[in-house]
Amino acid sequence: MTATSEEWILCGVGVTPVSGVGSAFRYVPDEDLSLPDPPDPEMVDADAESDRFRTAQECVREDLAAERERTAERVGEKEAEIFDAHLQFLADPSIETAVEESVEAGLPAAHAVKEAFADAIEGFEAAGGVTAERADDLREVRNRLLRELLDADAADLSALPDGAVVVAERLGPGDTAQLDPDAIGGFATATGGRTSHAAIIARSLGVPAVVGLGDALLEVEDGKRVVVDGDADEVVVDPTDERVERVREAGRDVPVRNDAVTTTDGRSIEVAANIGTPAEAEGAYEQGAGGVGLFRTEFLFLDRESPPGEDEQYQAFVDVLETFDGDRVVVRTLDVGGDKPVPYLDVAAGENPFLGVRGVRLAPGERADLFETQLRALLRAAATDAGEGPAVMFPLVATVEELDDLLARVEAVAATLEDEGVPYRVPELGVMVETPASALLAGELAARVDFLSVGTNDLTQYLMAADRGDERVADLHDPRPTTRAPGSGCAARWPATPPLRNCSSAWGSTN
Numbered sequence: 001m002t003a004t005s006e007e008w009i010l011c012g013v014g015v016t017p018v019s020g021v022g023s024a025f026r027y028v029p030d031e032d033l034s035l036p037d038p039p040d041p042e043m044v045d046a047d048a049e050s051d052r053f054r055t056a057q058e059c060v061r062e063d064l065a066a067e068r069e070r071t072a073e074r075v076g077e078k079e080a081e082i083f084d085a086h087l088q089f090l091a092d093p094s095i096e097t098a099v100e101e102s103v104e105a106g107l108p109a110a111h112a113v114k115e116a117f118a119d120a121i122e123g124f125e126a127a128g129g130v131t132a133e134r135a136d137d138l139r140e141v142r143n144r145l146l147r148e149l150l151d152a153d154a155a156d157l158s159a160l161p162d163g164a165v166v167v168a169e170r171l172g173p174g175d176t177a178q179l180d181p182d183a184i185g186g187f188a189t190a191t192g193g194r195t196s197h198a199a200i201i202a203r204s205l206g207v208p209a210v211v212g213l214g215d216a217l218l219e220v221e222d223g224k225r226v227v228v229d230g231d232a233d234e235v236v237v238d239p240t241d242e243r244v245e246r247v248r249e250a251g252r253d254v255p256v257r258n259d260a261v262t263t264t265d266g267r268s269i270e271v272a273a274n275i276g277t278p279a280e281a282e283g284a285y286e287q288g289a290g291g292v293g294l295f296r297t298e299f300l301f302l303d304r305e306s307p308p309g310e311d312e313q314y315q316a317f318v319d320v321l322e323t324f325d326g327d328r329v330v331v332r333t334l335d336v337g338g339d340k341p342v343p344y345l346d347v348a349a350g351e352n353p354f355l356g357v358r359g360v361r362l363a364p365g366e367r368a369d370l371f372e373t374q375l376r377a378l379l380r381a382a383a384t385d386a387g388e389g390p391a392v393m394f395p396l397v398a399t400v401e402e403l404d405d406l407l408a409r410v411e412a413v414a415a416t417l418e419d420e421g422v423p424y425r426v427p428e429l430g431v432m433v434e435t436p437a438s439a440l441l442a443g444e445l446a447a448r449v450d451f452l453s454v455g456t457n458d459l460t461q462y463l464m465a466a467d468r469g470d471e472r473v474a475d476l477h478d479p480r481p482t483t484r485a486p487g488s489g490c491a492a493r494w495p496a497t498p499p500l501r502n503c504s505s506a507w508g509s510t511n
Helices: 046-074 082-090 093-104 109-127 134-150 173-178 197-205 215-219 241-250 278-286 310-323 359-366 368-382 400-420 436-440 442-446 456-464 471-477
Strands: 008-011 019-026 164-168 186-189 209-211 225-229 234-237 273-275 292-296 329-332 390-394 428-433 451-454
Touching (some): 019 241, 046 173, 082 134, 197 209, 273 278, 278 310, 292 310, 310 329, 400 442
Parallel strands (some): 329 390, 428 451
Antiparallel strands (some): 008 234, 019 225
């Protein structure tokens, strides 16, 4: 066969390592939610609008609870927990107060909801990185409320034509959970990242998906033939017949092996998981991970209104250690700031959050209480018979003096536990090398701790002066040569014989 058209290749972030082919189906989740100009405040019955908001809120709460149950049955309990965050957003006191105040001032309930959520969405998006992806969860909760208030029906994505490839600016987890993986060709979105809730559900369902493709994706017309290649991080519009045939022959089966990994000459290679919660540890173990290379404890602090206490963190650490009984579990102490702000901690972001108070500069820096609470939980967990006990790693260390202070704090916490008669053990201690300063000081740091771990994402970001979350400078995070000019982006219409290109956006790492 020969090519029947010029291919248009868009590069993004593949979230499922499988491919699919089908016809583009444009989806605009909020196209029916536009509002007219609000009436004069004197014409608005504030009590009635407040009642309408509360009624809509209760209806959405019931819908989310039902969707959570369906997702747990169809996909899994871990994925269903995503809707717990939506329920928390729905009942967020700051949003509720903002809606009520706007209604009191004379806005109809729908206008008040749109206004209240706008500020919250803007705040999450301004944070960038992983935290910005939570803005999509807020949009989904907002849209559910608006549909109740406007008596508008949501699109039924469970009944799409066979082979449809959903093309959208963004998808929420509720949208993704509706998709039938056996019927659709996949989905592609202009925004989003690998850790978005929609991406998590897509991986669990095995749906071919590529996100973060940029606004060029929105130019794809309905009905266009499209290949979604999650392994190559690309979407191909008007693919050649040869490409379509390869995709169809490959199918979607991704073999999973949980055997020990060795080189051809018999040397063992540890393959460890990066996790954020005990629930993720269970899935990683089932997929064959030989331990935890990075437990990102900041995820225990997200999607809630106050920090977890000592006992809650202790139990989380013990659960992971028991899951990986006999395997090494490396726990990173609280690493927030930069692209991972926690609103309820009320820490000023500064003009450049990546160069400000984050990592150990926050905990123990400005919030020694958070660090001490977490250390107590870790030293207690290390004293149990759960697994081999944790190895504890400190993030964003830049000087020897910082490390000496951290080690002194560990000794102080251990002494306090000793005085209280609480069982404890000081575990292995390490440093995450993710600043140029710590890389240059690696020898001195290594002399003080048990291990070092290289955090390639942040280290590359600080070396290259390139934001790791900005797709326009993604090439500067890629160690492989590319022919594209820096900042040129991925989206391009290639000639019949395209130049060499590279769609990868970042090194694999432990960040």
